Amino acid sequence: MTMLTEAQVWKALEAVPDPEIPVISVAELGIVREVQVQGGAVRVVVTPTYSGCPATEVIGEDIRAALVRAGATTVDLEWRLAPPWTTDWIGEAASEKLRAYGIAPPGERAASATQPLRFVSRRIACPKCGSNETERVSEFGSTACKALYRCRACLEPFDYFKPI
Ligand SMILES: [Zn+2]
Known part of the structure; x- marks a missing residue:
């Protein structure tokens, strides 16, 4: 057995x-x-x-x-659908692997819906060179759960794993 x-x-x-x-x-x-x-x-x-x-x-x-x-x-x-999955459940080691793979790991979720501006103004670090000089190109990247960003320092596009 x-x-x-x-x-x-x-x-x-x-x-x-x-x-x-x-x-x-x-x-x-x-x-x-x-x-x-x-x-x-x-x-x-x-x-x-x-x-x-x-x-x-x-x-x-x-x-x-x-x-x-x-x-x-x-x-x-x-x-199991509840509680819903959140990107906060992604471990620290996995976040590092995402970065190494070229995907910016999800940041913390917005503290609340009443602080959307703070969330929007977050700087997403480029997974390739680490620069904070990045800009969002599109709300959707290679999949719906990622946004497409571009780094102004190294000019590389990258996916950002959107926090949910
Ligand atoms: Zn870069």
């Missing part, structure tokens, strides 16, 4: 890349909320990132396949 440990399950999840940003895993993205293991039966609670994100289905299949490879006999995958 298969006996998986919770640590083994997390290790397997750390090897499942996010379909849109392959340098970070679904575990690092913070979408895996709970893991329960009983013998070979694994139950995973996952909160999707952006609602309606086409990658959601792929993520579910990838998680299932990875856990079966790790030795799970059954995988019970639960999608």
